Amino acid sequence: MEDQNRILSPFSLEAEKENYASQGKLVALGTVVEQQEEKIWVVTEQDAGCKGCATESGCGTSALAKLFSPNKNAPLLMLNDLGVKKGDLVLLSIDESDLFKHSMMAYGLPLFLMIGLASVGLAVTQSDQFSILFGFFGLGLGWWSARHFYHPKQPKLERVIQAE
Numbered sequence: 001m002e003d004q005n006r007i008l009s010p011f012s013l014e015a016e017k018e019n020y021a022s023q024g025k026l027v028a029l030g031t032v033v034e035q036q037e038e039k040i041w042v043v044t045e046q047d048a049g050c051k052g053c054a055t056e057s058g059c060g061t062s063a064l065a066k067l068f069s070p071n072k073n074a075p076l077l078m079l080n081d082l083g084v085k086k087g088d089l090v091l092l093s094i095d096e097s098d099l100f101k102h103s104m105m106a107y108g109l110p111l112f113l114m115i116g117l118a119s120v121g122l123a124v125t126q127s128d129q130f131s132i133l134f135g136f137f138g139l140g141l142g143w144w145s146a147r148h149f150y151h152p153k154q155p156k157l158e159r160v161i162q163a164e
Contacts, residue, residue: 109145
C-alpha cells in the first residue's frame with residue numbers, strides 16, 4: 001500500500017481544490033518536516049490570504065490569527081497513514097463544517113462571552129465601567145477557554161504530491 005500512495009501523478013492545485021470542494025472539503029499543500037515512527041510534522045504553505053493585502057497590519061482577522069497561532073510556520077502533528085517521508089510535499093484536506101466549528105470557537109465563543117458578561121455587568125451594577133470590565137473579562141475567558149478546552153480536528157493527509 002505504501003508504494004501505491006507514493007506513485008505520483010500530474011498535479012494541479014486548482015483542479016484538486018475544485019475536486020475536493022465538490023465533497024465539501026478545503027485543501028492545502030504541506031511539507032513534511034519531521035518523521036518519527038507513525039507520526040509526522042507538516043508545515044503548510046501559506047496561502048496569499050493573510051499576506052496579500054495592504055491592510056494586514058490593521059486587519060482584525062490577521063491579528064486574531066496571530067493570537068491563536070503566533071508562529072505561522074508551526075508544524076501540525078499528524079498520523080503518517082500514507083507512509084510519507086521527511087521532505088515530501090503532501091496534500092491536506094479538512095471538512096468545511098470542521099473549519100466552521102473552529103471559527104466559531106476562535107471568534108464566536110469569545111464574542112458571545114464578551115457580550116454576555118458585559119450585559120450581566122450592566123444589569124447587576126448599572127455601571128458602564130463595570131459593564132466594560134465584565135466584557136473584557138468575558139472576552140479573555142472566551143479566548144482562554146477556546147485555547148485550553150477546545151481540541152480542533154486535524155486536517156487529513158490525502159496524498160503525496162512530490163516525494164523527496
